[in-house]
Amino acid sequence: MTEKVLISRDTIRLHHKDSGSNGFNGYKVIEVDNRKEYIQSAMTEKPDVLVQYMLKPDFSLITDIELMRKLLPEALFIGVLNYPHKYYIAEMLRAGVLGYLLITDIEELSQAVKYVSKLNIYISGKLRKAIAHDLLEMNLDSDKLFEHINNDHIRNLLDHVGNGKTVDQISSDMAISEQTVKSLVETLFINWASKI
Secondary structure: OOEEEEEEHHHHHHHHHHHOOOOOOOEEEEEEOOHHHHHHHHHHHOOOEEEEEEOOOOHHHHHHHHHHHHHOOOOEEEEEEOOOOHHHHHHHHHHOOOEEEEHHHHHHHHHHHHHHHOOOOEEOHHHHHHHHHHHHHOOOOHHHHOOOOOHHHHHHHHHHHHOOOOHHHHHHHHOOOHHHHHHHHHHHHHHHHHHO
């Protein structure tokens, strides 16, 4: 069965302009023009992935997401943001949003949809760099987060993430499995959100 993605027309236009093609092969894309249509389509179409464009931090949108997660418990969410407001990102993470992109990283949207569809957290390039920097500045205390992994390994991982390396590149460079890389990165981001 084809997975459905709900997205605003403005976001899809920006993505097509930047990516040069739609990049959503294998997905049925449902385009809407406004918030009312977005909520109506979410209820009638029951999409697998919902992409929410957030012009500015608006906590009512987080309330919308929390409500839709109750009504559509299987649905997955991606937030597209104008700028990296870390407290807002942390609140979205707590609300269960799995994908985060800056509008300047919009060409990564189809990649984010594929990643989130497999229940992975996706954070676009510029946000990865900002969050990795924050994590490096924090007292990581990795002993409390992970067994058998010290702070030097975590710093090395965050350097790779901050430099935009992909999971498979990090896996190869650090000689650990891709699943371990994904698990470590997701745990670190969740830990980061809990400290904001």
